[in-house]
Amino acid sequence: MEKLSPKDRIIFPLDLPSKDEALGFVRLLKGHVGVFKVGLELFVSSGPPVVEAIKKEAPEAKVFLDMKFHDIPETVGRAVASAASLGVDFITVHCDSGRGLLEAVARRAGKVKVLGVTLLTSLSGNDLGDMGIAPELRDPGALVLHRARIAKLAGLGGVVCSGLEVKKVKETFGKNFIAVTPGIRFSTQDIGTAKKDDQKRIASPYEAVRDGADYIVVGRPIRDASDPVEAASLIAKEIEKATSKAGW
Numbered sequence: 683m684e685k686l687s688p689k690d691r692i693i694f695p696l697d698l699p700s701k702d703e704a705l706g707f708v709r710l711l712k713g714h715v716g717v718f719k720v721g722l723e724l725f726v727s728s729g730p731p732v733v734e735a736i737k738k739e740a741p742e743a744k745v746f747l748d749m750k751f752h753d754i755p756e757t758v759g760r761a762v763a764s765a766a767s768l769g770v771d772f773i774t775v776h777c778d779s780g781r782g783l784l785e786a787v788a789r790r791a792g793k794v795k796v797l798g799v800t801l802l803t804s805l806s807g808n809d810l811g812d813m814g815i816a817p818e819l820r821d822p823g824a825l826v827l828h829r830a831r832i833a834k835l836a837g838l839g840g841v842v843c844s845g846l847e848v849k850k851v852k853e854t855f856g857k858n859f860i861a862v863t864p865g866i867r868f869s870t871q872d873i874g875t876a877k878k879d880d881q882k883r884i885a886s887p888y889e890a891v892r893d894g895a896d897y898i899v900v901g902r903p904i905r906d907a908s909d910p911v912e913a914a915s916l917i918a919k920e921i922e923k924a925t926s927k928a929g930w
């Protein structure tokens with residue numbers, strides 16, 4: 683893993699309806715976060731030109747195209763090759779898409795880091811029965827570890843997992859297997875407004891990074907803060923505390 687500064691570890695999702703609004707946040711937050719994430723909402727509304735525009739506005743930042751691909755191996759393999767040609771740094775696929783798909787993706791990704799989504803942080807143990815998951819894997823910790831193992835065997839660069847599982851993932855699969863942690867919330871509601879929302883398996887920036895997260899995804903706590911730059915700076919400070927305590 684390359685050496686990352688505290689701000690480099692912050693992934694800001696551009697969960698916004700238009701290219702103009704997204705670029706407004708890129709302008710505001712460049713230099714304060716390391717990665718801009720383009721998700722479904724923005725890519726569906728604005729398409730590949732938004733990726734180019736972000737790279738132009740913030741050439742130092744990385745771009746994460748978070749499509750969470752899930753289809754047959756040939757279709758996803760081709761989509762991944764297309765995504766790679768946009769020059770993005772990270773892309774995502776769902777780990778439960780089958781080993782054949784993950785291997786096809788790993789083969790076609792080129793220099794792009796492919797991350798496997800293990801289990802969405804909006805899901806809890808109660809949802810797993812509805813999803814048809816076997817009783818012995820209904821513990822999110824066990825399921826995440828199982829899926830991370832498949833991702834590693836297939837040759838992916840890392841996984842997306844919650845702060846509750848990241849420690850075990852890093853201990854089991856090593857420091858070069860990237861862990862990205864969303865579902866970041868503060869115990870005190872001093873940043874952002876997201877008190878009651880869809881995230882269930884949550885951790886603070888300090889806890890996630892202390893436990894080994896290489897990157898954290900922080901959306902609403904920055905986007906909805908009265909001062910997004912200040913929110914990002916406070917998060918970077920928490921990350922700094924965690925990395926200096928851990929000695930890295």
Ligand code: C5P
Nearest residue numbers: 695721801802803864899900901902903
């Ligand atoms: O911090 P907040 O909850 O607003 O972050 C939402 C973002 O996190 C969305 O862009 C969503 O796609 C992303 N996310 C993710 N993986 C998960 C859960 C959320 O990338 N498991």
